[in-house]
Amino acid sequence: MALLAAACGGGGSGGGSDDGSTAVAPAVRQPLALEERTETFTDTSRTTEAHSTVAAAESRTLPTRILSPTGGQVGGPYPLIVFAHGSGGLGTGYDVLLRTWAAAGHVVAAPAFPIARDDAAAGDWQLDLPKLPGDMTFVIDQVLRLNADAGSPLRGAVDPNRIGVAGHSMGGMTALAVAGNTCCHDPRIKAAVILAGRETPFGSGQFWSRIRTPLLLVHGDADYNVVYGDGRRAYANAPPPRFLLTIVNGDHGTPFTGDRENAQASLVTDVTLDFFDQYLRSVPEGLDRLQARADAPGVAKLEQER
Numbered sequence: 001m002a003l004l005a006a007a008c009g010g011g012g013s014g015g016g017s018d019d020g021s022t023a024v025a026p027a028v029r030q031p032l033a034l035e036e037r038t039e040t041f042t043d044t045s046r047t048t049e050a051h052s053t054v055a056a057a058e059s060r061t062l063p064t065r066i067l068s069p070t071g072g073q074v075g076g077p078y079p080l081i082v083f084a085h086g087s088g089g090l091g092t093g094y095d096v097l098l099r100t101w102a103a104a105g106h107v108v109a110a111p112a113f114p115i116a117r118d119d120a121a122a123g124d125w126q127l128d129l130p131k132l133p134g135d136m137t138f139v140i141d142q143v144l145r146l147n148a149d150a151g152s153p154l155r156g157a158v159d160p161n162r163i164g165v166a167g168h169s170m171g172g173m174t175a176l177a178v179a180g181n182t183c184c185h186d187p188r189i190k191a192a193v194i195l196a197g198r199e200t201p202f203g204s205g206q207f208w209s210r211i212r213t214p215l216l217l218v219h220g221d222a223d224y225n226v227v228y229g230d231g232r233r234a235y236a237n238a239p240p241p242r243f244l245l246t247i248v249n250g251d252h253g254t255p256f257t258g259d260r261e262n263a264q265a266s267l268v269t270d271v272t273l274d275f276f277d278q279y280l281r282s283v284p285e286g287l288d289r290l291q292a293r294a295d296a297p298g299v300a301k302l303e304q305e306r
Contacts, residue, residue, distance in 0.1 A: 031103035079162035079280035084171025133184035172197020191279035198230035220250020
């Protein structure tokens with residue numbers, strides 16, 4: 001069974017090709033030392049709905065975990081990736097993924113959403129979903145504010161022209177909307193990674209209407225929470241450059257929250273990093289490395305249109 005499919009002019013397989021060429025080997029990286037801090041961002045222009053036994057609030061409070069390379073290291077300013085957690089989760093649940101991105105030369109900001117985080121009742125997140133793309137944009141605004149503040153430890157750490165978003169499940173729906181829906185598109189976003197997400201209606205907004213954002217979707221074909229067909233539809237609807245990494249026998253959580261000992265999670269961590277390398281760091285061989293890694297029989301298969 002061929003486990004690497006290059007669709008719609010997307011190039012050849014990740015191994016040797018018919019013309020005798022050889023794929024670029026995955027990079028060996030020396031991880032950067034990291035600093036971690038939590039900033040609490042409060043948006044007083046928008047409200048939080050009442051949920052369960054919690055009263056409504058006149059603002060939105062977003063405790064945001066920020067991982068960044070230690071100050072003074074060669075390579076900055078760095079791209080910014082804002083990550084949206086799934087319902088009932090927090091950024092800490094994706095530690096391997098987020099730390100790997102940061103240690104490779106990105107500033108990673110992972111907000112905890114007001115209703116959908118791990119202390120909310122099941123189902124409450126749906127009340128708040130329409131406001132989550134605005135939260136993502138607000139976090140970008142606030143990180144860039146700190147980046148420009150002479151007294152901030154993040155002073156000068158972020159390149160404001162290299163911003164990406166990522167998210168899992170509910171967070172994947174959110175990241176997909178802020179990257180590609182007219183409801184809430186943030187034009188500063190240069191790349192998006194969607195983990196087990198789908199297109200979800202956001203008011204009268206339309207996906208990909210005069211919007212073109214490089215997109216990597218990652219979805220397990222055994223995901224019965226956000227079903228695999230939803231990921232395939234999102235891929236079919238998106239304009240190029242678009243990529244779909246199917247995790248063979250992948251469920252809804254393990255490929256995104258597992259550790260490095262898990263083959264699925266390790267592959268997802270590396271492939272998403274290759275994608276961000278290409279589109280946020282302008283590493284010319286990023287997509288070749290992505291394709292080389294994705295040639296993983298029994299673990300993953302790749303479709304793409306560049």
